[in-house]
Amino acid sequence: MRGLIVALALAVTASPAPAADPVLLHAAGSLRGALTEVAAAFESADGTKVVQAYRPSGLIRDAIAGGERAEVFASANMAHPQSLASAGKAGPVVLFARNELCAFVRPGLDVTSANLLERMLDPGVKLGTSTPRADPAGDYAYQVFARAEAVRRGARAALESKALNLTGGSDSAPVPPGRNAYGHVIAEGKADLFLAYCTNAGPVAREQPGIRTVRLPAELAVGADYGLTVMNDASPAAYRLSLMILSPAAQRILAKHGFAAPGLPRE
Numbered sequence: 001m002r003g004l005i006v007a008l009a010l011a012v013t014a015s016p017a018p019a020a021d022p023v024l025l026h027a028a029g030s031l032r033g034a035l036t037e038v039a040a041a042f043e044s045a046d047g048t049k050v051v052q053a054y055r056p057s058g059l060i061r062d063a064i065a066g067g068e069r070a071e072v073f074a075s076a077n078m079a080h081p082q083s084l085a086s087a088g089k090a091g092p093v094v095l096f097a098r099n100e101l102c103a104f105v106r107p108g109l110d111v112t113s114a115n116l117l118e119r120m121l122d123p124g125v126k127l128g129t130s131t132p133r134a135d136p137a138g139d140y141a142y143q144v145f146a147r148a149e150a151v152r153r154g155a156r157a158a159l160e161s162k163a164l165n166l167t168g169g170s171d172s173a174p175v176p177p178g179r180n181a182y183g184h185v186i187a188e189g190k191a192d193l194f195l196a197y198c199t200n201a202g203p204v205a206r207e208q209p210g211i212r213t214v215r216l217p218a219e220l221a222v223g224a225d226y227g228l229t230v231m232n233d234a235s236p237a238a239y240r241l242s243l244m245i246l247s248p249a250a251q252r253i254l255a256k257h258g259f260a261a262p263g264l265p266r267e
Contacts, residue, residue: 022049023238024069028057028076028226029168029181030099030137030197034257035074038250039241046244048237056135056168064089064231071238074228074245076197077136081229090229096246097226098260100216101140102198106186107210111193113217117148119193121158128166128182128191135168136224141195143222151219166190183208197224199258226259 023042027035032054039050053060053070061080064070065087073090075081076099084090103120105111111119120127130138142160149156166172167181175181182196183204201213216222230242244250251261 021235022051023235023241024071025050025052025074025241026060026064026070026072027052027054027074028060028136029054030076030199031074031097031226033203034097034254034259035245037253037257038245041249041253042241042244046237046240048240050241056130056137058134058136058168059170071231071234072228072242072245073231074226075136076224076226077139078225078227080136081227084231085229088232090231093227093229094242094246095225095262096228096251097254098262099197099199099224099226099258101137101144101195101222101224102201103214103216104182104186104194104196104200104204105212105214106192107212109192111212111214113215116214116217117151117155117220120148121152121155123162126190126192127159127163128185128194129163130167130196131165131169131172134170137196138165138168140222140224144195144216144220147220147222164191166194180204180207183211186211202258 025039036052039052043050057075057077057080060073061083064084073081078093081090081093085093103111103116119125129141132138132142145156145159148159166185175184180200180203182194182200185191186194187208204211228242228245230238246263248264251263255261255264
């Protein structure tokens with residue numbers, strides 16, 4: 001912690017002159033829209049370029065652990081950045097955003113919050129998720145399955161056995177550039193119902209107007225905590241970027257993109 005405090009002090013007092021090298025930002029794919037906007041604001045204010053890489057958080061964690069150069073890591077969970085901190089590669093992990101899971105449903109399929117579990121268990125319904133361990137969205141989906149066990153005995157095993165891990169893995173089928181992965185796989189007929197972050201509701205509706213977003217009932221609801229960390233050998237500009245992500249201005253951008261932003265002041 002002392003090292004982080006010293007680095008933050010340097011970042012705050014350092015001149016905002018352009019850095020010799022760009023800041024390397026690695027972030028969860030669900031953050032692309034929000035952090036692209038935050039990075040543009042940072043570049044304008046700080047004069048330092050941000051090179052952005054968006055992938056599933058588990059794959060980012062593995063790449064950094066394997067030696068890939070990174071400076072700021074914005075993950076869709078707390079565990080992946082914490083594992084890097086525990087390994088001595090990064091500083092403390094800070095909660096900077098929250099999300100939750102929703103169900104995205106193909107046109108014509110009768111799904112409501114009340115009958116969601118019944119529809120997920122239906123053998124005729126193709127249930128899609130992201131890939132667990134590689135992508136936290138998949139891990140959160142399997143937490144939904146675990147919660148379903150308390151509602152209906154045997155539901156967890158049934159859901160785990162039928163779930164199709166369609167996105168977020170190292171060998172997942174590619175998605176056309178600029179397209180939302182979940183809307184795409186539903187439109188392609190690979191899934192009838194997909195558990196993914198609620199922040200996808202806007203992009204999916206714009207690309208595939210017929211796909212509906214259904215909120216999970218309280219007994220199945222699962223939230224997602226997003227963690228931010230800075231690598232130990234990061235530049236002062238990387239710490240300034242991390243402070244920007246935690247600032248009220250950036251938190252408002254995250255909120256605009258559908259995230260719960262814990263850094264916003266109470267009104």
